[in-house]
Amino acid sequence: MNSTIAQDLSQQTLIKVEGVWFYRNDHLILKDIYLEIKEGDFLAIIGPNGAGKTTLLKIILGLLKPQKGLIKILDVERDRFTQRHLLGYVPQKATHTDTLFPICAKEVVALGLLSAKKFPKWFSHKDKSKIDSALKKVGMEEFKNVRLSHLSGGQQQRIFIARAIVNNPRILFLDEPTAGIDALAQEEFYDMLKELHNQGITIVMVTHDIGVVNKYVNKVACLNQKLVFHGTHEEFCSSPKAQELIPGEHHLVIHRH
Ligand SMILES: Nc1ncnc2c1ncn2[C@@H]1O[C@H](COP(=O)(O)OP(=O)(O)O)[C@@H](O)[C@H]1O
Ligand SMILES: [Mg+2]
Numbered sequence: 001m002n003s004t005i006a007q008d009l010s011q012q013t014l015i016k017v018e019g020v021w022f023y024r025n026d027h028l029i030l031k032d033i034y035l036e037i038k039e040g041d042f043l044a045i046i047g048p049n050g051a052g053k054t055t056l057l058k059i060i061l062g063l064l065k066p067q068k069g070l071i072k073i074l075d076v077e078r079d080r081f082t083q084r085h086l087l088g089y090v091p092q093k094a095t096h097t098d099t100l101f102p103i104c105a106k107e108v109v110a111l112g113l114l115s116a117k118k119f120p121k122w123f124s125h126k127d128k129s130k131i132d133s134a135l136k137k138v139g140m141e142e143f144k145n146v147r148l149s150h151l152s153g154g155q156q157q158r159i160f161i162a163r164a165i166v167n168n169p170r171i172l173f174l175d176e177p178t179a180g181i182d183a184l185a186q187e188e189f190y191d192m193l194k195e196l197h198n199q200g201i202t203i204v205m206v207t208h209d210i211g212v213v214n215k216y217v218n219k220v221a222c223l224n225q226k227l228v229f230h231g232t233h234e235e236f237c238s239s240p241k242a243q244e245l246i247p248g249e250h251h252l253v254i255h256r257h
Helices: 003-010 053-061 105-116 124-136 154-166 182-196 209-216 232-238
Strands: 014-022 028-038 042-046 069-071 087-092 169-175 201-205 219-224 226-232
Touching: 014 053, 014 219, 028 053, 028 201, 028 226, 042 053, 042 182, 053 069, 053 087, 053 169, 069 169, 069 219, 105 124, 105 154, 124 154, 154 182, 169 182, 182 201, 209 232, 219 232, 226 232
Parallel strands: 042 201, 042 219, 087 169, 169 201
Antiparallel strands: 014 028, 014 069, 219 226
């Protein structure tokens, strides 16, 4: 048994997608999807526009209901899973709240705490330290009193990640998090994600960025209505079927820098 498989068997399954079918107005969007996400994965979900990537994330998060199939989170069926704070989510940029809204960085992060709070909804000292800690993890502590609209795209995205991790989730879902961020900021952004991953958070990221698949992730899923491929980064690099999905100019190399 190779070491990757041995390691995989010892890791807890966090998410199980079993035979999921999803239709919109009789139009098939996802076909018979099976997917397992294990503790410690850094999974990239790749595929063309309209492939159903965002839809799949929303189904896992319970924001959409599949017509057929099951989602299990920590072995509990999606509908009966109540520990929502264990799942952090940064949606695709277009759906973010208006960034011109007069709100500062720490208030955005505080919104993440609010969703998990029962009444009364005020912030304690403990909450404030959670907010500080989340801002520190994304390297944005010194910007906590700065208005969101005054931050760059990359910095705003870090704040949205801080909001998603403020409740200490076990998994962080990111939907095309680097869209619209310049190349240098992207590299720093991925390094920050890698650091979060090293600290123990499982990451599931929808991305068009093939470069990042090479450098950072350990698992890859290729989606195009069906799950065309799901495996380790090494298997992905040696799978002709997976490689067919990659646009011509991007070639993956197995050896990482
Ligand atoms: N709100 C919506 N209403 C109708 N069709 C939608 C809606 N959202 C997505 N779709 C369609 O569902 C399919 C999958 O979309 P999506 O999951 O967003 O794909 P991806 O994230 O891979 O680009 C696409 O054909 C898209 O046009
Ligand atoms: Mg999408």
